[in-house]
Amino acid sequence: MKKSVTNNSLNPKLSESIIKNIEGLAIITSLFLSFTVLLGWYFEEKQILSIIPGSATMKFNTALVFLLTGILLVIQKTKKTAILFIYYSLALIIVIIGVFTLLEYTGWSVFSIDNLFVSDKFSSKYPGRMSPATAVCSVFLGLGFIAEISANNFFKKAAGFLNALIVFISILAITAYILFIPMGHKGILFQSMAIHTSLLFFLISILKILKNTKHELLPLIWGNFAGSKLIRKVLPLMILFPIIFNYLLVIAIEKELFSFDFGLIAYATIFIPLSIFYITYIALGLNKTDIEKQLVENDFRKSNRYLKQFKNGIDKAFILAITDKYGVITEVNETFCKISKYGENELIGKTHSILNSGHHDKQFFSKMWKTIRSGEIWIDEIKNKAKDGSYYWVLTAIVPFKNEDNQITEFMALRQDITDRKNAEEDRLQYLKKLEYKNKELEQFAFVASHDLQEPLRTVINFTDLLARKQKHHFDDIGIKSLDFIQEATVRMSQLIKSLLDYNRIDKNSKLSRIACNELIEEIKIDLDKKIADADATVIVNTLPTIIGYETPLRLLFQNLISNGIKFRSKEVKPYIEITARPMADGFLFMVKDNGIGISANHQEKIFEIFKRLHSKDEYDGSGIGLAHCRKIVDLHGGKIWVDSTPGSGSTFSFTIKTVYNEKKDQLHPID
Amino acid sequence: MRKKINCILLIDDDKATNFLHNEIIMETNLVERVVEVLSGYEALEYLEKMEDGKYPQPDIIFLDINMPAMSGWEFLEEYDKLDEGKKAKIVVVMLTTSVNPDDKDKAKSKGLINGFFNKPLTFEMIERVIDENF
Incomplete structure (x- = not known):
């Protein structure tokens, strides 16, 4: 966690490139400057040596130190371990130059290196000898080069400390130079340290520190945190204000514009309020960002809490699993285990x-993977196998989790137990199959029974007929009556069997067609012509629709209802039958109204049952199958049939027919 | 020697059955008179109609269950409402098929009927009913 925050505050690539630029600058400057100064000494050009006339010169030995430093930096950059020996040697030479110089300052004069290579004709004091500050820096620099490539942590830290000292000394020297402190008056340390020497030392030591503390110092300055912002905003004031102000102060005092005392007081009086204002301004800015941060944090906490509650709910309500992007489970909840x-x-x-469970094929799962790998949520029903071998069904949703680069990192699988529903579905299917089978069996049975019963029956009919014709005169009263009963019963049985056969045949061989109901009923009226005329009946047919249905069964339906209307009449009333129809949401409602004897309320359901008769055969003849037939036909057309009636004042038979205009057969309900 | 009973009422919508039962009953020579009706309505009409100043009150009713319009059970409900002076001494239900045992128990517990026979009626059945009840 800590690592990622550091990375976020400053791009490592950026800090790398900053260091590279400084490194290049340091190498080029040290090599170029040292080379120029060396040439300057060789050709005795004083201008090059001190830059500002009258100020300190860069000594030959100092230039040598920088030349070696430049080479060492190049070696460091190339990282060639083969020339480690040269590296150590050069660093050691730098240390030796510094040490010897310092020894000379203490009065030790066995071996002088001051004018070893060229003789200094410009300096009045200690000609050819670098300043003590330069010598100290050289020693630190050389030791630093040796220590910083060590594997030992202690030495590495020591190198950092030495480099920090060089930075410190060089900043002092630069500041002192800028503030124009008169040479020789302010301590021995900076005596005759040239400005380009101190700048180079500063540059090189800063480079080394940055290189060795890549992950701490640079982010501290360029980072995004409050502390880094503070450094960036306060440091310039802290550094620049004293330098500029004091510089002006020194000039003013020298020119006797005002006294030294006044200058000191003025410095304090200006610096204090200025600092207060500036730092207050910075503090306000920092606080503002902090407040914003706090708000964001609060929001974050709130949504975090919200998400937590959400997760809690999901955890309780669902079977939950989290997997990595390869599908390996990393987390499951209690319900999952259960x-x-x-x-x-x-x-x-x-x-x-x-x-x-082995229930689904490979394609099923490869389809699932394809969906979720593309980042989509996949939802389907899966049959799983538990540890004990039992099966369970789950409605599964797999949700891919993505990171900010839109790459899938995890999958969350939410499942719900739907085993009961699935089992019920399976059971229902099985029942349906069973029912279909039973139904077929029953139809078959009815067909075979009625068909095969006809044969022995015909024999009975034939032989009673024969008896009646040829032997009747031999019979007494009971004999003749019995023969009559037998004949009557056999004919009746034959009729019953025939209607049973017809009833079974309704569904078979029927084809859907477009039927104009008015035409159909005109035909029926012609068929029933004699019946209608005998009863002196009136049949009114209003405008009826054209529907899609099974023609023969529909003809039978209308015929039965009209015949019933004529048949079940009271003796004193002339039959009056009216047929109407009106459209409904999904078809038509037909009504056949008569003025017959009517049906009492408790029989209005029963009349549609097969072989159900309300009247004895002597009153109204018939097989008792007509209305059962009608109900079956209406069923076939996806409709319903019922009767509204008051005994004595007629009945209205109503039925619905589901109509489809797109002629899709499966929209109807053929039973076969 | 069995006692000869006066009258039996046959209720059945099938004429042939009535004819057959009539012949069988008369053959036992245990019954004076057999009356046939074709429905429950006719039966109630008969039972409620005075004949020579008194109700016919048959000794035994043989009742068919499966009849159009008014079933045997429905007839029994109406029959139950009649005055005691109009009812028969014995009611026996004649069955062609098995019926709902609940209906059977209900009718029996109410004391409306005295027994069940399967069709067709035989001499033994008639003798048994007379032996047990008269």
Whole structure:
């Protein structure tokens, strides 16, 4: 966590490139400057040596130190370990130059290196000898080069400390130079340290520090945190104000514009309020960002809490699993363990294939992977196998989790137990199949029974007929009556069997067609012509629709209802039958109204049952199958049939026919 | 020697059955008179109509269950409402098929009927009913 924050505050690539630029600058400057100064000494050009006339010169030995430093930096950059020996040698030479110089300052004069290579004709004091500050820096620099490539942590830290000292000394020297402190008056340390020497030391030591503390110092200055912002904003004031103000102060005092005392007081009086204002301004800015940060944090906490509650709910309500992007389980909840009967530790590290029931084919899962890998949520029903071998069905949603680069990192699987529903579905299908089978069996049975019963019956009919014709005169009263009963019963049985056969045949061989109901009923009226005329009946047919249905059954339906209307009449009333129709949401409602004897309320359901008769055969003849037939035909057309009636004042038979205009057969309900 | 009973009422919508039962009953020579009706309505009409100043009150009713319009059970409900002076001494239900045992128990517990026979009627059945009840 800590690492990622550091990275976020400053791009490592950026800090790398900053260091590279400084490194290049340091190498070029040190090599170029040292080379120029060396030439300057060789050709005795004083201008090059001190830059500002009258100020300190860069000594030959100092230039040598920088030349060696430049080479060392190049070696460091190339990282060639083969020339380690040269590296150490050069660093050592730098240390030796510094040490010898310092020894000379203490009065030790066995071996002088001051004018070893060229003789200094410009300096009045200690000609050819670098300043003590330069010598100290050289020693630190050389030791730093040796220590910083050591594997030992202590030495590395020591190198950093030495470099920090060089920075410190060089800043002092630069500041002193800028403030024009008169040479020789302010301590021995900076005596005759040239400005380009101190700048180079500063540059090189800063480079080394940055290089060795890549991950701390640079982010501290360029980073995004409050502390870094503070450094960036306060440091310039702290550094620049004293330098500029004091510089002006020194000039003013020298020119006797005002006294030294006044200058000191003025410095304090200006610096204090200025600092207060500036720092207050910075503090306000920092506070503002902090407040914003706090608000964001509050929001974050709030949404975090919200998400937590959400997660809690999901955890309780669903079977939950989290997997990595390869499908390996990393997290499961209690419900998951409960339904799968596996322990948490048995599941984590496995894939979901541990639950594979074998019910789904490979394609099913490859389709699933394709969907979720593309970042889409996949939802379907899966049959799983628990540890004990039992199966369970789950409605599964797999949700891919993505990181900010839009790459999938995890999958969350939410499941719900739908085993009961699935089982019920399966049961229902089985029942349906069973029912279909039974129904077929029953139809077959009815057909065979009625068909095969006809034969022995015909024999009975034929032989009673024969008896009646040829032997009747031999019979007494009971004999003749019995023969009559037998004949009557056999004819009746034959009729019953025939209507049973017809009833069974309704569904078979029927084809859907477009039927104009008015035409159909005109035909029926012609068929029933004699019946209608005998009863002196009136049949009114209003405008009827054209529907899609099964013609023969529909003809039978209308014929039965009209015949019933004529048949069940009271003796004193002339039959009056009216047929109407009106459209409904999904078809038509037909009504056949008569003025017949009517049906009492408790019989209005029963009349549609097969072989159900309300009247004795002597009153109204018939097989008792007509209305059962009608109901079957209406069923076939996806409709319903019922009767509204008051005994004595007629009945209205109503039925609905589902109509489809797109002529899709499966929209109707053929039973076969 | 069995006692000869006076009258039996046959209720059945099938004429042939009535004819057959009539012949069988008369053959036992245990019954004076057999009356046939074709429905429950006719039966109630008969039972409620005075004949020579008194109700016919048959000794035994043989009742068919499966009849159009008014079933045997429905007839029994109406029959139950009649005055005691109009009812028969014995009611026996004649069955062609098995019926709902609940209906059977209900009718029996109410004391409306005295027994069940399967069709067709035989001499033994008639003798048994007379032996047990008269």
